[in-house]
Amino acid sequence: MKKAVWILGDQLSMKSSSLAAIAAGTDLVLMIESLERAREHNYHKAKLMLLYSAMRHFKLELEDAGYTVHYDELGEGKNFLQGLKAFVKTNGVTELAIMQPAEAAADAFVHGLSQGIGIPVAITPNNMFLTPREAFIAKHRGKKHLVMEHFYRDMRRNLHVLMTPQGEPEGGVWNLDKENRNPIKTKISIPALPQFKKDSIDLEVETVVNQYFKNNFGTTANFNLPTTRLGAEIFFDHFITHRLPLFGDYEDAMLQSELVLFHSFVSPLVNIGLLDVMTLVRRVEAEYHQGRAPLNAAEGFIRQLIGWREFMYGCYWTKMSAGNYHDENFLEATRALPPFYWTGDATILSSGSRKMNCISQCVLKVREHGYTHHIERLMVLGNFALIAGVRPSEINDWFWECYLDAYDWVVTPNVVGMSQFADGGFVATKPYAASANYISKMSDYCSHCRFDKNAKTGETACPFNYLYWDFYMRNESKLRKNPRIGMAYVLLDKKSPEEKSDIAASAQKFFDGL
Numbered sequence: 001m002k003k004a005v006w007i008l009g010d011q012l013s014m015k016s017s018s019l020a021a022i023a024a025g026t027d028l029v030l031m032i033e034s035l036e037r038a039r040e041h042n043y044h045k046a047k048l049m050l051l052y053s054a055m056r057h058f059k060l061e062l063e064d065a066g067y068t069v070h071y072d073e074l075g076e077g078k079n080f081l082q083g084l085k086a087f088v089k090t091n092g093v094t095e096l097a098i099m100q101p102a103e104a105a106a107d108a109f110v111h112g113l114s115q116g117i118g119i120p121v122a123i124t125p126n127n128m129f130l131t132p133r134e135a136f137i138a139k140h141r142g143k144k145h146l147v148m149e150h151f152y153r154d155m156r157r158n159l160h161v162l163m164t165p166q167g168e169p170e171g172g173v174w175n176l177d178k179e180n181r182n183p184i185k186t187k188i189s190i191p192a193l194p195q196f197k198k199d200s201i202d203l204e205v206e207t208v209v210n211q212y213f214k215n216n217f218g219t220t221a222n223f224n225l226p227t228t229r230l231g232a233e234i235f236f237d238h239f240i241t242h243r244l245p246l247f248g249d250y251e252d253a254m255l256q257s258e259l260v261l262f263h264s265f266v267s268p269l270v271n272i273g274l275l276d277v278m279t280l281v282r283r284v285e286a287e288y289h290q291g292r293a294p295l296n297a298a299e300g301f302i303r304q305l306i307g308w309r310e311f312m313y314g315c316y317w318t319k320m321s322a323g324n325y326h327d328e329n330f331l332e333a334t335r336a337l338p339p340f341y342w343t344g345d346a347t348i349l350s351s352g353s354r355k356m357n358c359i360s361q362c363v364l365k366v367r368e369h370g371y372t373h374h375i376e377r378l379m380v381l382g383n384f385a386l387i388a389g390v391r392p393s394e395i396n397d398w399f400w401e402c403y404l405d406a407y408d409w410v411v412t413p414n415v416v417g418m419s420q421f422a423d424g425g426f427v428a429t430k431p432y433a434a435s436a437n438y439i440s441k442m443s444d445y446c447s448h449c450r451f452d453k454n455a456k457t458g459e460t461a462c463p464f465n466y467l468y469w470d471f472y473m474r475n476e477s478k479l480r481k482n483p484r485i486g487m488a489y490v491l492l493d494k495k496s497p498e499e500k501s502d503i504a505a506s507a508q509k510f511f512d513g514l
């Protein structure tokens with residue numbers, strides 16, 4: 001009897017349940033880089049670099065811990081099934097363990113694997129998440145709308161995070177989001193990210209990625225993320241010391257010249273298992289208790305991890321267990337994704353060749369770094385696709401391919417659900433649609449833009465302004481009855497027929513010129 005475990009690229013945790021199912025000295029570990037899988041999408045080069053370099057470093061970590069690892073490097077014609085079959089045959093493996101994959105396609109593959117490789121396959125629970133997905137599905141199956149806040153409060157109680165001994169939330173309130181919406185309008189000092197020097201494995205992987213994926217989106221030139229667990233811990237420590245205290249205050253702020261501001265940038269590392277969610281949560285909680293981080297920062301950060309992250313995972317699996325979340329399109333949006341999501345040049349010919357500065361700058365950030373923070377995703381790039389009526393599956397694929405932290409289980413509920421409202425409000429209570437007013441309030445993008453953020457219609461008007469109202473007019477039959485959107489229709493009803501027709505005409509001219 002020869003046992004082995006197959007570790008997927010987003011399961012780089014020493015605590016994974018599949019590793020616990022084997023013995024370090026005698027059993028085997030398999031890791032595979034599949035060229036066929038990587039070529040299914042036009043993934044950002046830096047995303048592939050992070051994944052493969054972190055996998056190769058994880059192999060060394062496993063070997064240091066006494067495991068024997070068989071590692072299949074990228075190569076033409078290589079895929080998972082062929083790699084698994086060869087491994088089983090060469091090593092006489094009689095039983096394979098795999099931790100339940102987080103993504104549905106991989107999960108389906110693993111469930112059919114035993115037949116493909118001719119030996120029993122044991123699937124162990126995915127312990128990189130705090131909430132077993134089966135429990136989440138059982139509780140929420142069949143519901144039309146879920147509320148993250150309810151889930152989050154349960155998580156705080158169950159995990160006893162930021163709770164008083166009396167069972168009350170620290171500070172007497174559950175959620176301090178209202179305190180976390182300050183723009184940055186004066187000069188403040190924003191800490192630089194720590195710099196990581198590429199080691200020989202990073203450099204080797206960088207060469208390989210640029211060889212196999214030379215025509216993919218993005219670049220590896222600005223790659224500056226850790227690819228080892230120790231590096232990831234140093235990266236997080238730096239956030240705790242330098243950025244956490246103001247994380248809450250400026251969580252929603254955007255600046256053209258800044259990528260990360262006071263965010264953590266840990267999602268690419270957490271999502272592949274280099275950082276463990278509860279370790280991060282307890283660290284942040286301790287910072288609050290020791291007086292080094294205010295409650296709005298600690299609560300805000302913890303809510304993202306044990307609230308939004310876990311909730312999105314559960315929502316994804318609830319949807320995927322009942323159909324295909326990718327195909328949902330509640331608003332029946334059919335427009336193709338404009339090419340400027342790839343080029344970063346959002347020049348609108350029909351508007352006197354003015355460039356939409358916020359969109360162009362955000363796309364350039366994505367191209368150079370594979371990252372923008374949450375508000376730029378939601379209120380600039382996602383917001384535009386929503387109000388322009390872009391097909392949800394197209395913008396979902398774009399986010400999936402272009403961001404370093406994007407995996408199906410997290411990108412799809414965030415894009416199809418939260419950002420595009422394509423699930424009809426399963427994840428979000430209302431569409432995140434906004435005009436230039438919001439972008440101008442929360443950023444400095446508009447002060448670098450030739451569009452007029454105050455004009456409502458016409459050639460010089462910011463397209464967000466008329467597309468916003470055009471969105472509500474186009475989707476009236478689906479949205480008017482939603483009580484959370486009532487105010488938009490109260491305001492729309494106050495507009496004269498001429499104003500409405502100017503809005504529709506400006507929007508049409510914009511679309512014709514795309």
Ligand SMILES: Cc1cc2nc3c(=O)[nH]c(=O)nc-3n(C[C@H](O)[C@H](O)[C@H](O)COP(=O)(O)OP(=O)(O)OC[C@H]3O[C@@H](n4cnc5c(N)ncnc54)[C@H](O)[C@@H]3O)c2cc1C
Nearest residue numbers: 263264265266267304308309374377378405406411414419
């Ligand atoms: C349109 C859109 C697409 C998104 N795509 C992804 C994606 O592909 N991968 C991804 O991990 N997140 C995605 N998010 C969620 C969120 O924007 C990112 O997790 C966050 O911006 C990552 O940056 P950070 O690590 O600096 O986050 P911080 O602001 O520092 O937050 C801390 C952590 O909380 C977690 N988190 C926060 N919000 C969410 C959320 N809504 N869903 C899941 N986890 C969350 C992340 O793990 C993050 O690292 C998306 C959001 C939107 C609106």
Ligand code: SF4
Nearest residue numbers: 356358445446449462
């Ligand atoms: S005016 Fe502001 S919101 Fe409008 S396109 Fe320009 S930067 Fe974006």
